[in-house]
Amino acid sequence: MKIIKKLIRQPLSLMGLLIILFWITIAVFAPLIAPPGENQDPYMMIRHSYSTVPTAPSEGIPFGTTEGGYDIFYGIVWGSRTAMIVGLTVVTLASLLGVLIGGIGAYAGGTVDYVTMRVVDLFMSIPFLIAVIVMTVVLGKGLDKIILALVVFSWPDYARVIRSEVLLVKKQEYVLASRLMGGSHLRVFLTHTLPNSIHPMIVLVSVNFGKIILIVAAMSFIGIGTEPGYADWGQILNFARNWISGIPGEPFKYWYTYLYPSLAIFSFVLGWTFLGDSIRDIMDG
């Protein structure tokens, strides 16, 4: 609770918190803000026409449409849900996996630690973005496949961080004392080692949340992310690709096609980064 109090007191972290809160509200009330049509998958963007040219904002279409007539406003609103779902699932699964593998390896020590750390090294030596792209291409399009690929290649980060913490904590005398009382390894690990080494994970989770969204957007932008029409910020940017330079004499004619999704991604990632950095500062100080 103290941490939250301190977070609110700092202007930077307060801003981060407010931005994240804003996006959570949008995501939660998405059906009210941008009601989907009947018999429509709400995660597919509403299509107003099949026009090959984007149309400017007008009544009923506040942010305009992309090429192909997709409603940008609808995409931004429902895209916030996509961002939340992807971010949350990926950091939860990856940190869980990382904590289990890294934590148990470090606690057990010796050969177990050696083997797990070599596996981590192996994963860390593969370029992250390329690995994720290759895996998604192989698995095919769809949110679940992106999530899977991101989890598979981001857990080693968490494993490394938790390992160094557990190595410190397991030498603490309260851990030895617990062993002396006859506590089992599982009990000692769960009641003493883990709770006392989990702190730096919070920072990592927060910073990585933003990072994950950036990567998903980048992948959708180059067209290997979600299926076409899926409400996803990167996807909208993908549609804007041909219109970014405008037309001769009017370079910003199609500003709405890239400004809104860019702002969404930018603010979302910034919010999480501010929050993560502030948590780190609070814990260090």
Place this chain on the structure above:
Amino acid sequence: MSEILRVERLSKYFSVSRDVFGKSKHFTPAVKDVSFSICRGETLGLVGESGCGKSTLGRMIAGLLSPSGGSIYFEGSVIASAQHVVKAKKPNIQMVFQNPYSSLDPKMTLRGILEEPLKISRYNKEQCSRRIDELLEYIDFNRASLTKRPREFSGGQRQRIAIARAIATNPPFIIADEPVSSLDVSIQAQILNLLLDLRKELDLTYLFISHDLGVVQYISNRVIVMYLGRIVEMADCQTIYKSPQHPYTRLLIDSVPIPDPKHKQAFDLSVTNDLLMPGQLQGCLFKNRCPEKMPVCCEQEPNLVSCGERHLVACHNRCPENNACTIVEI
């Protein structure tokens, strides 16, 4: 008095370097061929300077480290032998550690800390709460403190909590590893008195590890002096302070500054080399610092021999005809 703990030729080697395959290449003895026994109700002091192996010895007896050789018996049955620690059915041996700041889990409340040993030993809820009340009384805390966390207590209070946790399940044997050396002197005295009172009240046996001779003298019945992993002298507390036999014991005792202006000490200005090179491990390990060095000291390691009633010493000088002396088997 019956024997409660017995240690036989206990050794511990730590590997210094490893080869490419992770196999240990060099071993240095932290504890070598240490034998002694402790009687029920006794407090055995273990004195020595840093690196003499006293903490390693304590942790082996507690079962936190496995010995490289030798064996440990508790109430007649083996609890640890070479490379093997027998899993205890009951937590008979508990420890109080040096640093009261790292010996309590910062995330737990006082209640959680005291409850943990009880829960592990399967006390039910009612027994738990009754026992906690008793423990609070021993260490003079009120119930309001139960919801506080370690950081809200001072160093002395934390050490009291650590002691309460150690005695929670009524273990007969407590190892105290430098329990007062990180505390202020006025707090030190409180903790020492608490340990003395508990020993009387609960019929405890202590192995008391410390570098402070004054503290050890105050609390112990019998004292072992260790130097670089070996026992150099072992005797009753009074004997060892009145007539120390080993030159190292004498050096230790003479080095302690006494707060008494009538007793002016002239400390020796001569510099001693306190580090032993790997090639100097044969013979007596104290030879480099010893004022009474003889040729034999460089060649042969002295055995622990009897030089008085319940008084053992490992020095060639105390027993010139080495062979004539009886080597004491404990």
Place this chain on the structure above:
Amino acid sequence: MASTTNLLEIKDLSIKFTTESGWLTAVDHLNLDIKKGEKLGLVGESGSGKSVTAMTIMGLLGKRRDIAIQGQIMLEGEDLLRMKQDKIEKIRGRKMSMIFQDPVESLNPVFRIGNLVAEAFMVQEKTDKKIAWERAIEQLNKVRIRDPKATARQFPHELSGGMCQRVMIALALVANPPLLIADEPTTDLDVTIQAQILALLKKLHQDLGTSVILITHDLGVVCQFCDRIAVMLNGRIVELATADSLFTNPSHPYTRGLLNSIPVLGKKGRLEPMPSIHNQEARGENICRFVHRCAISTDRCCSAAPGLREVLPNHYVACFSH
């Protein structure tokens, strides 16, 4: 002692820190003189303000907004607290030096011992490298380091703690400063090494005439080392006397309590610890520092702070019962 002049005079020194719950008085109206060639002991438990006083004398706290320092510290007639930072830096090492509790941490690990000491000579005496190196070896010899030539080529981590403390002393005494402050110099060392370091400090004091302020919590150490002893409690001096007088006639209840708390080799009898109250330490202006733990306190002790009064020749006590 009247003929000897004062080297350092601390007048009415107060040091306050800001904490989350307001100002905390670390040192409270402290008055203390150190005579030329004197060995003064500053004894107290943790939080007594003894180390903060030493850091302030050395100018190591600097000028910071969260620390308020008042009073005067006169070293050979100059007020250290009114001095500019660059001038203090010049005085440091020349007129006063300090050694610390952890000698291994205090030495830069990437330099050889010889280079560390030679560097000090080059700065203080503006000598060239070769002469400085020779002077460094002389200096190491002075602190009785065996085979100084070989040691000069070693790195700090290759030496034991006792040896590192010797190097620290060598460094501190490069320019023969008239004042040496030793902050718990032997606390981390083994007792046999402690005896050697104390013997060395005593010998150097004799040879060089340096005044020494020894800060420690160990009453045995000050008794054996110091001429005069100041006992500190929560930022104030409660008793100030010659070593002989302090230990034969301990007059403040706190000093007596301390002496009754330490197990002394060769003495028997149960220790009588003082009661301790942690949550309400007496730190106010008009209150005796020991009042909550004192067996003989009266109402007066809660309403006024007792000042130091001479109860025996050169023996000062801050207690109303005298």
